[in-house]
Amino acid sequence: MYNRAESESLPFGQEQALEAIEFGLKESSADVTEILIMAERTDLTRFANLAIHQNVSEISYQAFFRTIWCNRVVVIESNDLSRSAIKETLHRSQELAGAVSPSAIVPDFAHTVRGKQPALQDEMVTFNPATAACGLESRAEIVNRICGVFRTHGVNGSGNIRVQQLEMAVGNSAGLRRYTPFSIIGLIVTATDETNWSSGYNNWIGRDIEASDPEGLATVAAMKCLMGRKPKVVEAKPMTAILEPLAVAQLLFHLNYRSLGLFGAKSAGLRENFIFDHIGKTITSPMISIHDDATTEGLVPMPFDFEGVEKKCLELVTKGVAKGIAHNLTTAIAFKQSPTGHALPPTSEFGPTPLHLVMDAGDSSVSDMIESTEYGVLVSRIHGFVNPLSSKQGYLAGTTRDGLFLVENGRISGPIRNLRWMDRIFSAFDTVEAISRARKVHFTDELWFPTMALVPTIKLGKFNFVDVQRWTG
Amino acid sequence: MFDLARKLISMSLDMGVQFGEARVVDQTQQIVNSADGKASISEIRSYGFGIRVLVDGHWGFASANLSHQDQADQVVKRAISLARAMPKRSRTARLAQVPVVKDSFETTCQQDPFGMPISEKVEFVQSITRTMSAASDLVSRTRASLDFRRETCYLVTSEGTEIKQTLTMSGLAIAVVVEKNGQVFQRAYPDRHGDLSTGGFERVLALKPMEAAKQMVPEAIELLNAPSCEPQITTVILDPTMLGLVIHETVGHPTELDRALGDESDNFGPSFLGLHMLGNFRYGSELVTIVADATRPGAVATYGYDHEGVKAQRFPLIERGIFTNYLMSRECAADLGLCSNGTARASSWNRIPMARLTNLCLLPGNSTKEQLISETDEGLYIETAKGADIDDKRLTFSFIGERGWQIKNGRIVGLVKNPVIYGETPSFWRNCTGIAGPEEDHVTGLAGCGKGQPWQHIPTGQGGPPTRFEGIKVGGGIT
Numbered sequence: 001m002y003n004r005a006e007s008e009s010l011p012f013g014q015e016q017a018l019e020a021i022e023f024g025l026k027e028s029s030a031d032v033t034e035i036l037i038m039a040e041r042t043d044l045t046r047f048a049n050l051a052i053h054q055n056v057s058e059i060s061y062q063a064f065f066r067t068i069w070c071n072r073v074v075v076i077e078s079n080d081l082s083r084s085a086i087k088e089t090l091h092r093s094q095e096l097a098g099a100v101s102p103s104a105i106v107p108d109f110a111h112t113v114r115g116k117q118p119a120l121q122d123e124m125v126t127f128n129p130a131t132a133a134c135g136l137e138s139r140a141e142i143v144n145r146i147c148g149v150f151r152t153h154g155v156n157g158s159g160n161i162r163v164q165q166l167e168m169a170v171g172n173s174a175g176l177r178r179y180t181p182f183s184i185i186g187l188i189v190t191a192t193d194e195t196n197w198s199s200g201y202n203n204w205i206g207r208d209i210e211a212s213d214p215e216g217l218a219t220v221a222a223m224k225c226l227m228g229r230k231p232k233v234v235e236a237k238p239m240t241a242i243l244e245p246l247a248v249a250q251l252l253f254h255l256n257y258r259s260l261g262l263f264g265a266k267s268a269g270l271r272e273n274f275i276f277d278h279i280g281k282t283i284t285s286p287m288i289s290i291h292d293d294a295t296t297e298g299l300v301p302m303p304f305d306f307e308g309v310e311k312k313c314l315e316l317v318t319k320g321v322a323k324g325i326a327h328n329l330t331t332a333i334a335f336k337q338s339p340t341g342h343a344l345p346p347t348s349e350f351g352p353t354p355l356h357l358v359m360d361a362g363d364s365s366v367s368d369m370i371e372s373t374e375y376g377v378l379v380s381r382i383h384g385f386v387n388p389l390s391s392k393q394g395y396l397a398g399t400t401r402d403g404l405f406l407v408e409n410g411r412i413s414g415p416i417r418n419l420r421w422m423d424r425i426f427s428a429f430d431t432v433e434a435i436s437r438a439r440k441v442h443f444t445d446e447l448w449f450p451t452m453a454l455v456p457t458i459k460l461g462k463f464n465f466v467d468v469q470r471w472t473g
Numbered sequence: 474m475f476d477l478a479r480k481l482i483s484m485s486l487d488m489g490v491q492f493g494e495a496r497v498v499d500q501t502q503q504i505v506n507s508a509d510g511k512a513s514i515s516e517i518r519s520y521g522f523g524i525r526v527l528v529d530g531h532w533g534f535a536s537a538n539l540s541h542q543d544q545a546d547q548v549v550k551r552a553i554s555l556a557r558a559m560p561k562r563s564r565t566a567r568l569a570q571v572p573v574v575k576d577s578f579e580t581t582c583q584q585d586p587f588g589m590p591i592s593e594k595v596e597f598v599q600s601i602t603r604t605m606s607a608a609s610d611l612v613s614r615t616r617a618s619l620d621f622r623r624e625t626c627y628l629v630t631s632e633g634t635e636i637k638q639t640l641t642m643s644g645l646a647i648a649v650v651v652e653k654n655g656q657v658f659q660r661a662y663p664d665r666h667g668d669l670s671t672g673g674f675e676r677v678l679a680l681k682p683m684e685a686a687k688q689m690v691p692e693a694i695e696l697l698n699a700p701s702c703e704p705q706i707t708t709v710i711l712d713p714t715m716l717g718l719v720i721h722e723t724v725g726h727p728t729e730l731d732r733a734l735g736d737e738s739d740n741f742g743p744s745f746l747g748l749h750m751l752g753n754f755r756y757g758s759e760l761v762t763i764v765a766d767a768t769r770p771g772a773v774a775t776y777g778y779d780h781e782g783v784k785a786q787r788f789p790l791i792e793r794g795i796f797t798n799y800l801m802s803r804e805c806a807a808d809l810g811l812c813s814n815g816t817a818r819a820s821s822w823n824r825i826p827m828a829r830l831t832n833l834c835l836l837p838g839n840s841t842k843e844q845l846i847s848e849t850d851e852g853l854y855i856e857t858a859k860g861a862d863i864d865d866k867r868l869t870f871s872f873i874g875e876r877g878w879q880i881k882n883g884r885i886v887g888l889v890k891n892p893v894i895y896g897e898t899p900s901f902w903r904n905c906t907g908i909a910g911p912e913e914d915h916v917t918g919l920a921g922c923g924k925g926q927p928w929q930h931i932p933t934g935q936g937g938p939p940t941r942f943e944g945i946k947v948g949g950g951i952t
Contacts, residue, residue, distance in 0.1 A: 046926055048736045051562055052560065052564065053563070053566075054534075055532060056535070056555070057551050058535070059536070059541070074514060075513075075516075076516045076517075077515070077517040079518070079539075079540075080538070080539070080540055082540060095591075096591060099514065099591045099592050100511075101507075101512040104511075137558055140558060156735070158736070159739045194735075194743075271657045272657065346515075383742070383862075385864075387860045387862035387871050389891070389893070390891075390951045392657060393951065393952070399864040418869065420871065420895065445927075446923075467895055467946070469866075469868055469869045469897070471898075471900075473747070
């Protein structure tokens, strides 16, 4: 394993990326200039009904030129890094600068080199050639193993395997030069039994293919699917809910940029951020601690953000107290804080965003949680489509998915139809009764770099279920 | 660029593919933004090429930046090797037959947004935010954005089709935040996602943004002080933005055939609409006819041809309440022995085409908004779509609007903020009891509907006139 790219198949390469950055910075006549290059090779194999139906490969790169002219900020994104295109982009930036307004707050690029000049490449191990070498035959073989598990259990199945080689290079006129390659493998498996209205799901992501366990993932999904056959209707009402890691991760993703944006400064700037409004105050149970740490074992590591700022461990909620939100170079000045190393690319709509979420473990187990429940539900997963009702209140609505089970008198009594829920999430977390020791990594993939969460199973004394899926066709 | 696309196809045929489809795409986007009176501009340009091939019935797709066109042969080889590496158990694709086309299409723009001086566009958004800022001391944030997009696509297939298509889109989004005593309300126009259309700057002017800006501040202040919505079962009348979002989620996505066949089960889910329901399932009341119309002038998903070279069409998804058609690509149409209905689109050069929503329109009735309200004993008229969620099979949903007008005995009697409607797709549409006429018809353009792996975000249109539904669960409690 290496901390540098030693695969010839890397989409761009360190030398070429840095050469383009040097050329652009030299050519720029702006007061300050930042150039970010994101290169990508993504190979994805997708299957449905136990057969591969999609095999795609993409090699691409994007470059972001952020220039500041008398406090006027211009951003241009292009995928042409020829010298003539770079010159043209910088010339266009100057043209546009004449039309934009001066900003009261501009990013402080000098911050990135203040104190100790960061090394071009971090010591952090971000690239594993074995992962990058997972070619199409290997992906097909993994699909075959997953489908084999599904066939053995007599269920239908779908899913995908994504192998990515990413490169990120940042340079600015204050002297920063940083580069890192990434290798990432992501697996998604869904077991289905359409006749019996049942499904099971699992996902995993990592830097190292050696750590993947396709059969294990598929087995969990298949077992959920088998357990979930012929679900019954149970009336929706506020009740005890044991949320498994996939469900907890989904809630964190939606508290994050996917819905409410509570972990970043953008919504705070819009006066719509429940965490920011309560910094220093208790917002939920002291059993709940959530932070962001890009060095967490099991998550795909990332040494610096898209502005080249070192990633810091960021406390979001500690023992129930709201502690902080993510900042980039611009919001740090606006909020009189230090940047936390959570910038996204400059054209992103989301503002600074944590990508490595961690919820602290407890000392319980899922079986203990079930045994201690008189009446409640075991929630395997929350559907990714969630309604962001209020950032000001941390209020979300959504549905369960891929396995919902009734728990009665200390045991699982059977599968039930999906429920609709609607709750203020930190109020729901305030009712937490137990948290598991065991935690799992799950991910969501809307952004160029995945958003991951290492999370336990949690038992909530009360989660507000408001409706049930009744329709059976 | 045709030369590159032809070269890709020629190379792929020389290498033995049974079908090839090459696209060379150049995309430009310009966003002109004014936030609290400060103007900013972002420009994005992306161009590249992709080739999709069928070898022994198996798909392969590869793509690269246009600057790598000297490596075109490598890209073709990669696509073919992906197809050849498919194991025997892989699905074998067949394609519905389509006529060979040699044609071009271009969006008509009365005022080309990319030809306008940038200073004019900056002044336009700044005048909107100035107007809102000056309207009240309670205004804390203002934002106005213009979004202009142009895509030129050269499509060449091994069957002989050659199409050049240039689409231009123009859009607008406005928002104002008012604050008082710790209470905050954000009012958006035309809705939280803005409104994108095909056409030039004239499409932005048609939205009458200055008139909207003048109204938004007093509306936001009124909502700041309004009560939240109480839980109830009642009649709701939805404005075109709310209706559009409901159509998008409860009709658009479930009628995508690839979803119904299970291809999206690993992502946002399948569909409740099984194949056995086609042609006989009662989706809605007799009043409900919803068409997918990729020919509607000015709507955001209006084009000449889809990305498989199939001519844009207008066809019913639901006709007089009965489910009559899926949205289909060539591949999934062949699975049903049907023809493609021209809805396969790709978000860019580096993505494959798949069945997508076009412009989904509820056909107008013969009522009016005023008449719908006057006929309602008790209910809510809900405006300005704000958010939504729906389950994986597209059945159980919630939709939230910014503003709800309380109706009693046929008259508006009060205002609530953030009303939420809940329901289940078939029972909701079967309770449709009135649709306003064509004068009040409006289709809103959503800039980015997500689907697929890797993700593809693509513009879609959806809407219709104000429409009434009875016996709907409503709630809120959101301050």
